[in-house]
Amino acid sequence: MEFMLDTINIEKIRYYQSILPLSGVTSNPSIIKKERKIDLFAHFKEIKQLIGKASLHVQVVGETAEEILADAQVIMDHLGKDIFIKVPVNEPGLAAIKQLKAKGVNVTATAIYSEMQGYLAIAAGADYVAPYYNRMENLNIDAVAIIKALAMEIERTQSQTKILAASFKNVAQVNQACRQGAHSITASPDIFAQVFGMPSIHRAVTDFKKDWEETFGVKDVKALEESEQ
Ligand code: G3P
Numbered sequence: 001m002e003f004m005l006d007t008i009n010i011e012k013i014r015y016y017q018s019i020l021p022l023s024g025v026t027s028n029p030s031i032i033k034k035e036r037k038i039d040l041f042a043h044f045k046e047i048k049q050l051i052g053k054a055s056l057h058v059q060v061v062g063e064t065a066e067e068i069l070a071d072a073q074v075i076m077d078h079l080g081k082d083i084f085i086k087v088p089v090n091e092p093g094l095a096a097i098k099q100l101k102a103k104g105v106n107v108t109a110t111a112i113y114s115e116m117q118g119y120l121a122i123a124a125g126a127d128y129v130a131p132y133y134n135r136m137e138n139l140n141i142d143a144v145a146i147i148k149a150l151a152m153e154i155e156r157t158q159s160q161t162k163i164l165a166a167s168f169k170n171v172a173q174v175n176q177a178c179r180q181g182a183h184s185i186t187a188s189p190d191i192f193a194q195v196f197g198m199p200s201i202h203r204a205v206t207d208f209k210k211d212w213e214e215t216f217g218v219k220d221v222k223a224l225e226e227s228e229q
Contacts, residue, residue, distance in 0.1 A: 001182075002164075002184035002185075003020055003021060003186075003187075004022070004025060004054075004055075004057075004164070004185065004186035005022065005024075005025050005026070005187070005189060006031065006186040006188050007025070007031060007034075007188055008027045008032060008043065009034070009035060010046060010047065012189040013047060013051065014050055016189055017051055020192065022054050023054055024051070024055035024184075025047055025051055025057070026057040026086070026108070026164070026186040027056075027059060028059045028110070041078040041079065044056065044078070045079065055084050056084065057083075057086050057128075057186075058079065058085065058086060059087075060075070060096075062096075063092065064092050065096045065099070068096035069100070071085075072085040072087075072100055072105060081105070081106075082106065084106040084107065084127065084128065085105055085107055086109075086110045086130075087109060087110065088110050088111035089112055089118075089121050089129075090111070093109070093111075094120055094124060097124045098124050098125075101124060101126070106127050107125075107128075108127060108128040108129075109126035109130065110166070111130070111132065112129055113135065113136055118131060118163075121161070122153055122157065125160075125161070127162065128161065128162050128164040129161055129162075130165070130186070131143065131147055131150065131163065131166070131177075133147075133166065133173050134168055134173060136167075143173075144176055144180050147163060147180040147181060148181060150163050150181075151180060152181070155181075163177075163181065163182040163184065164182070164186060165178075165182040165185045165186075166186045166187075168187045168188075169191075170191070171191060171195055
């Protein structure tokens with residue numbers, strides 16, 4: 001399973017980079033807007049340096065296939081050929097994905113709300129397909145069934161495409177995406193904070209610590225070793 005962060009906040013990436021088995025960082029224009037007006041490419045270069053070999057996914061904004069290809073070129077000129085170009089799967093987007101893949105560019109096909117969009121992006125050779133879990137649920141679209149169908153299609157065709165499930169509002173949605181066969185998920189730092197924020201985890205750790213201290217009278221294993229010398 002690959003875990004990615006759906007943010008470009010440097011502090012959050014630095015914090016979780018040291019904790020998570022981090023496979024990548026994903027972004028889109030709405031995520032960029034949250035950081036207000038930044039020096040875009042300098043900011044992404046800083047993220048690249050922070051995350052090392054993990055992948056960085058940057059979205060195009062062009063509306064025609066030509067504009068999308070031009071955006072992709074500018075992004076690669078600034079950030080390198082190892083960047084993943086995020087392209088929404090509409091008609092111009094799919095046309096651009098075909099051309100980008102013909103040139104060997106890394107592509108993340110995004111804004112996926114339906115099975116058919118996913119099937120087409122897989123057939124076009126996208127490296128990742130990003131179904132929007134919560135947004136589908138909000139539209140009464142069965143996100144579970146769609147991720148399962150895409151996983152089956154990838155298996156059936158022995159495709160190299162990976163499902164990068166996105167758009168999560170809670171941990172239960174992430175769990176469902178994993179169960180249905182998503183190879184990767186991208187989630188905001190808040191979702192990862194929810195995973196570790198369970199009061200029961202804190203309680204267990206506090207109880208273990210208390211029992212340890214009551215048994216040995218020192219705070220940790222190192223202190224125990226020192227007290228025995
Ligand atoms: O990566 C795509 C994702 O950011 C969309 O999420 O929260 O805007 O539905 P959201």
